[in-house]
Amino acid sequence: MFNFLKKNESEEVLISNQENLSTLHNQEEVNEEKEAESVLNEFLEAIENNKSHDVNKILSIVLAKARRITAAEAGSIFITRPVGDRPLDLLSCVAQNDAIELQHEPFTIPINSRSIAGYIAQESEILNIDDLYDLSPEVPYTFNRSFDDKHDYRSVSMLAFPLKNFNKEVIGIVQLINHISGVDENGETEYSPFPQKNVEQMKSVMTILGVMVERIDLLSEISKLRGTP
Secondary structure (H helix, E strand, O other): OHHHHHHHHHHHHHHHHHHHHHHHHHHHHHHHHHHHHHHHHHHHHHHHOOOOOOHHHHHHHHHHHHHHHHOEEEEEEEEEEEEOOEEEEEEEEEEEEOOOOOOOOOOEEEOOOOEHHHHHHHHOOOEEEOOOOOOOOOOOOEOOOHHHHHHOOOOOOEEEEEEEOOOOOEEEEEEEEEEEEEEOOOOOEEEEOOOHHHHHHHHOOHHHHHHHHHHHHHHHHHHHHHOOO
């Protein structure tokens, strides 16, 4: 009789623990959904508050907001553009960096696996890189250090993701650089890899942002054709 009661008590404890775990898991999912919605609303409000059809202004807002949410020191956005005989290239439209003063000069890179942005555009993948100077020899892409060398800068971590339209086509690339984790005892900025939380946050908004950017880009081109600002 005692053993029977003890067994029933054990089963009740097990069931209770399972129910608690299930409740906790469901609450975590609800919290994640609320956070994703909050992040998306931040982007939408920032874009809607700016009535400009200038795509570069909108991209600057998107980049600034993405950097604030992920604590990124720097970043850039590329947009797909036809160049010459090639159907599409990536055009560098905006760049920001809190550590150095930038004079951004647009440039293009081909969509192929040799560069990080080109690889993301080609494969439609998100990359979260711990150290850009220590890439695995197994990856096809490389990191171009020319910017770092020119400005005496050190790019460490990078979170890069595609902007997609409703057809799941890549229309742009966002690169966030150097996740700021704090300052050391000497007041120097400390960097660390972008946490998985940031990856999920950007994953939750990249299609909606892509659709909005594509729409504004189209309106910008129409305005140019009509000769209106």
